[in-house]
Structures are given as C-alpha cells and as structure tokens.
Amino acid sequence: MQIRQPVAVKFILTEMAKQQIIQEHRKQIEQLGHELEQIEEQGKQAIEQAMSQGGEIAKQVREQVETEKNNRLMQREQLLQQMQQIQQLELGTEIQNMNVETVVDVRVGDDWSKILMGSEIVVKDGVVVDIRRGGQSFQE
Template sequence: MKIIQTVTVKQVLTEKSREELSAKYTQSKQQLQKECDQLLFEMKKLERTRRFSAAGLKAQFDKEVELRKEKIKLIDFQIEQLGMLPYGSEIKDQDIQALVDIQVGDQWEDIINGKTIIVKDGIIAEIRER
C-alpha cells in the first residue's frame, strides 16, 4: 500500500546557495515594493472617480500596503540572518509530498516520523530518516 507523506527539504548553505537565496529575497522584496507602489497608484486613481467612500477606500488600501510592508520587514530580517549563518548550516527550504510504500510489519513510528532530504548546490546530498 502507498500513502502520501510530507518530506522536509533542507538546503546546505554554501557560497552559491547564499548568493541564490540573497537574490531570491531581493527579488521578492522588489516585487512587494512594486505592489505597494501599484496599490498607492490605484488608490489615487479610484479617489479621483469619487464612486467610493474615501475613508473606506483608504483604509482598505492602507491595510494591503501594510501587509506588504510587513512582508518586506520579514525579508529584510531573513537577509540579515542569512548573512550571519555559517557555511554548512542547514536551512529549511520547503515541504513536499511523497508516496511512501508501507507493508504489514513496518514500524509505524518510523513511517510517521518521515524523512528529510538534504540538498547541496542543487544536488541531493543525503536522505535522512527522522
């Protein structure tokens, strides 16, 4: 029988992966800033039409902009932490779903504890039983 199980993927921090993560964080930050700018532009555009209540409109847009600014602060924190981590550190990258074969007689605890995949510079370096 096969079951679906969540598997954690961790990335080993190397010079290459640090650069890639830093670039990814920077790109996400820029995208969020563009979204903030776009929201402010849309708010001004809608204010000119005067079809909506100015207070309600402003509150909704301010909420959306604030959400993005919080995400930007989180990304700034992640960039700062990335700079402080030593090479060789393992960073949780993502969780994926995997099919696992189970049979009568298998240890249930071993199956539910799952596995962790360790990736180093895009290559699977290790598969660990938790």
Template sequence: MKIIQTVTVKQILTEKSREKLSAKYNQQKQQLQKECDQLLFEMKKLERTRKFSAVGLKAQFDKEIDLRKEKIKLIDFQIEQLGMLPYGSELKDQDVQALVEIEIGDNWEEIMKGKTVIIKDGIISEIRER
C-alpha cells in the same frame, strides 16, 4: 499498500546557495515594493473619480499597503539573518509529499518518523530518517 508522507527538504548553506537566496529575497522585496506603488497609484486614481467614500477607500488601501510593508520588513530580517549564518548551516527549504510502501509487519513508528532530504548546491547529498 502505499501511503503519502510529508518529507522535509533542507538546504545546506554554501556561497552559491547564499547568493541564490539573497537574490530571491531581493526579487521578492522589489515585487512587494512595486505592489505598494501600484496600490498608491490605484488609490489616487479612484479618489479622483469620487465614486467611493474617500475615508473607506483610503483605509482599505492603507491596510493592503501596510501588509506588504510588513512582508518587506520580514524579508529584510531574513536577508540580515542569512548574512550571519555560517556556511554549512541547514535551512529548511520546503516540504514535499512522497509515496511510501507499507506492508504487514512494518514498524509503524519508524515509518511515521519520516525522512529529511539534504540538498547541497542543487544536488541531493543525503537522505535521513528523522
């Protein structure tokens, strides 16, 4: 019988992976800033049509813009933390699903501990039992 199990994927921080992560964070930050600018533009456009309540409209747009600004602050914090981490640090990258073969007589506790996949510069360097 097969079951689905969650496997944690961790990335070892190297110069190459730091650059990739930094670029990814900066791209996300730019995207969020574009969304803020687009929301401001849309708000001003809708204010000119006067079909909607100006107060309610502004409150809704401000809420969306503030949400994105909070995400930008979080990304700034992540960029700062990334700069402080020493090379060789393990960063959780993602969780993936894996099929695991189980049979009668298997130790359930051992199976449920799961596995962790360690990646270094895009190459699997280790598979650990948790």
C-alpha cells in the same frame, strides 16, 4: 499497503546558496517597492473618484488602499528579517526548504515509529547529497 507521507526537503547553506537567497529577496523587495508606488498612485486616483460619490465611499477606498500598503510593507519587513537571518547563518547549516510527498510501503512488522519519523532529502548547490529515512541515511 501504501500510504502517502510528506518528505522534508532541506538544503545545505553554501556561499552560492546564500547569495542566491539574498539576491532573490532583494528582487522581491524591489518588486514590493514598485507595487507600493502603484498602490499609492492608483489609490490617490481612486480616492479622488470616490470623493465625488461621497465621504463614506472615499473612507472605504482610503482604508482599502492603506490595507494594501500595510500588507506590502509587512511582506517587505519579513523579507528583510529573513535576509538578516540568512546572513547570520553559518555555512553548512541545513535549512528546511519545502515539503514534497512520497508513497511509503507499510507492512506488518514494520517499526511504526520509524515510519512516523519520515524522510528527508538534503540538497547542496542543486544536487541531492543525502536521502534519510527515519533519521538514517538511505541508499536505494
């Protein structure tokens, strides 16, 4: 029988990976800054237009603009915190990156606890350096 199982993809933190992550976070923070500016400008216009339709509508528009601004500010703060965490991590640290799925053959007599332990793929600078099943290195 075959079952589908998640596979953890981890990467080993190298100086190159650290710089790529920080650079990507900076781009995202910059993009959020542009979005905040747009929300501010478009929000002012929308509020002015809503004022002509009545105070209640203007209030709703203002709340919507504030919600959007707060969402972007929270995203920016999370990115800043992640950048700080990455900068503090030691090189060589394994970091969970994503999950993918694989198909696993299950047979009578298999050790279910090892199947439940799952699999991991470890990547270093874009190259797979280890595949683990049940916590043990696995070579196909």
